[in-house]
Amino acid sequence: MLIYKVARSIRIIFGFAWLNGVIAAKRNPLWVISYLITPFSLLVLFFVWGGESLARNAVIGGLVSMAAMNGIGLMGDVAYYKNFAKLQDMMVASPMTALHYMLGLALSGFLFSMPGLLLMLLFAGKLIGLSIMSLLVIIIVYIMLLLSTAGIGFTVATFVREERYVWPLSNILSFGLMILPPVYYPYTLLPSSLVGPAVTLPTSNAAMILQYITGLIPKLPYNLAALLAILGAETVVFLWISLKKSQWREK
Amino acid sequence: MLAAETVDLWKIYSRGAKRIEALRGVSVKISENTITSLLGRNGAGKTTFIRILGTQLLPTKGEAYVLGYDVVREASLVRERIAVLPQEAQPLMFPSPLEYVKYVLVMRGMSLSDAEKQSKSALEEMGIPRKYWNRSVWSLSGGYRRRVLLALLFAMNAELVFLDEPSIGLDPIARRSLWNKILSFRKRGITIILTTHYMEEAYILSDYVVVIHEGKVIGYDTPRNLVENLPVKYKVIVLNDCAELSKLKLDADFTVGSSPPYTLYYKQIENALEISRSLNVKDCNIKIEPVNLEDYLIIKTSG
Numbered sequence: 003m004l005i006y007k008v009a010r011s012i013r014i015i016f017g018f019a020w021l022n023g024v025i026a027a028k029r030n031p032l033w034v035i036s037y038l039i040t041p042f043s044l045l046v047l048f049f050v051w052g053g054e055s056l057a058r059n060a061v062i063g064g065l066v067s068m069a070a071m072n073g074i075g076l077m078g079d080v081a082y083y084k085n086f087a088k089l090q091d092m093m094v095a096s097p098m099t100a101l102h103y104m105l106g107l108a109l110s111g112f113l114f115s116m117p118g119l120l121l122m123l124l125f126a127g128k129l130i131g132l133s134i135m136s137l138l139v140i141i142i143v144y145i146m147l148l149l150s151t152a153g154i155g156f157t158v159a160t161f162v163r164e165e166r167y168v169w170p171l172s173n174i175l176s177f178g179l180m181i182l183p184p185v186y187y188p189y190t191l192l193p194s195s196l197v198g199p200a201v202t203l204p205t206s207n208a209a210m211i212l213q214y215i216t217g218l219i220p221k222l223p224y225n226l227a228a229l230l231a232i233l234g235a236e237t238v239v240f241l242w243i244s245l246k247k248s249q250w251r252e253k
Numbered sequence: 254m255l256a257a258e259t260v261d262l263w264k265i266y267s268r269g270a271k272r273i274e275a276l277r278g279v280s281v282k283i284s285e286n287t288i289t290s291l292l293g294r295n296g297a298g299k300t301t302f303i304r305i306l307g308t309q310l311l312p313t314k315g316e317a318y319v320l321g322y323d324v325v326r327e328a329s330l331v332r333e334r335i336a337v338l339p340q341e342a343q344p345l346m347f348p349s350p351l352e353y354v355k356y357v358l359v360m361r362g363m364s365l366s367d368a369e370k371q372s373k374s375a376l377e378e379m380g381i382p383r384k385y386w387n388r389s390v391w392s393l394s395g396g397y398r399r400r401v402l403l404a405l406l407f408a409m410n411a412e413l414v415f416l417d418e419p420s421i422g423l424d425p426i427a428r429r430s431l432w433n434k435i436l437s438f439r440k441r442g443i444t445i446i447l448t449t450h451y452m453e454e455a456y457i458l459s460d461y462v463v464v465i466h467e468g469k470v471i472g473y474d475t476p477r478n479l480v481e482n483l484p485v486k487y488k489v490i491v492l493n494d495c496a497e498l499s500k501l502k503l504d505a506d507f508t509v510g511s512s513p514p515y516t517l518y519y520k521q522i523e524n525a526l527e528i529s530r531s532l533n534v535k536d537c538n539i540k541i542e543p544v545n546l547e548d549y550l551i552i553k554t555s556g
Contacts, residue, residue, distance in 0.1 A: 017359030088342035
């Protein structure tokens with residue numbers, strides 16, 4: 003019974019990811035390119051202004067912001083499917099749960115970002131040099147970050163009554179999660195009083211981990227295991243929030 | 254067994270300081286293997302009622318059961334057995350009709366091979382030409398997009414289907430073809446609960462009609478009985494203003510309209526004919542007709 007349930011859940015999630023990710027990317031490849039614009043613009047800018055040493059920070063920032071952009075970016079999909087296509091209404095009245103829906107969207111975001119992710123990893127390999135271990139950590143952190151930001155994006159978007167309200171919200175969230183905190187720059191540039199809050203943000207936490215394991219920063223504010231545990235806990239918490247607190251079935 | 258049952262069902266929306274009572278103690282029993290239409294004016298509470306039964310919206314108080322399961326406590330069991338087409342739903346932008354139907358079926362837990370088979374036969378059944386199956390849904394006309402949604406809905410193999418204004422945007426021929434489909438699904442044992450503003454549709458399709466007004470059920474019977482039990486039987490529709498009209502309006506049993514067209518209702522055909530004789534037919538431009546379901550709704554919910 004449990005195996006059947008798990009297999010069915012996987013099918014449901016992949017079904018949505020295929021519909022929302024692969025088919026959409028195939029029919030409109032511009033979307034895939036649009037996901038690359040921000041991280042690659044910053045990479046170019048950093049490279050031109052600061053050469054290779056700043057570009058290394060931009061590569062790590064790019065990896066982090068690509069995951070976060072996918073998570074936050076699904077706010078637009080959620081609001082569109084809820085308010086215009088009424089897909090959410092159809093799927094609420096089906097065996098699909100809020101978690102399936104959110105994971106399907108996150109997975110489709112991951113599929114969308116695959117070309118950019120591979121390209122960014124290539125740059126990382128070239129500029130920083132990646133060991134198997136650091137590659138593994140990057141992938142784990144990327145997935146955790148995608149899931150936690152998808153949890154945030156999904157929960158917020160289910161309360162939005164009109165697609166247009168999502169645009170400013172996602173821009174503000176992107177600024178607050180990707181530009182302001184130490185994602186494209188080392189946390190050591192922050193006043194010490196802001197380091198603690200930065201650790202609690204999934205994006206800056208992830209950036210600290212990646213900057214450290216790729217050798218861009220010599221030490222972390224807390225040990226690596228603690229930072230990974232915080233990110234893991236945040237992922238679980240945001241997934242739980244998306245399941246329990248999102249507006250799936252309306253009240 | 255009952256397909257749906259509600260007992261003193263209430264839904265109150267709170268918007269800031271505002272309290273909107275969308276449903277006010279609705280109690281109905283809907284039998285399995287029937288087609289039941291919910292009728293009412295805009296904002297009457299039809300969609301709220303259908304969304305509570307469809308497990309998309311929580312009631313404020315009262316009880317609601319679908320196929321014997323409580324929609325609040327046993328929602329997951331209800332959701333395995335129902336399918337819903339929300340009002341103004343649209344297919345997704347990029348997939349083709351075949352991809353859209355197939356993958357939404359997979360999203361409901363169907364295997365890929367079953368979903369492929371089901372979607373092809375549903376598209377065929379809804380009369381969507383094969384040449385459209387692999388084009389983007391959004392390159393199709395509004396009517397065909399609506400048919401894609403209906404194909405999806407009927408491919409779901411649900412025991413109970415909720416249709417919220419299913420024929421909006423369909424041309425008269427497509428609408429009739431939809432009626433045939435709906436009737437054929439009832440023959441297969443599927444229960445259908447729908448909302449519509451097309452009275453002809455409700456009259457032709459429905460075994461039963463539930464009339465909701467301001468959150469309360471004000472009529473529940475077969476469409477024929479509802480019409481037959483109206484106190485008036487005939488109506489004179491007056492399309493133009495004319496001299497004798499104001500006096501004649503006083504003689505009518507019920508009048509609707511403060512500007513043309515006016516509808517004057519009468520208990521007896523003789524009264525209606527007498528009125529029509531006394532009016533200058535050419536000037537007034539009148540028609541005499543027996544009352545129908547639309548008149549039921551107008552008489553019971555206007556004023």
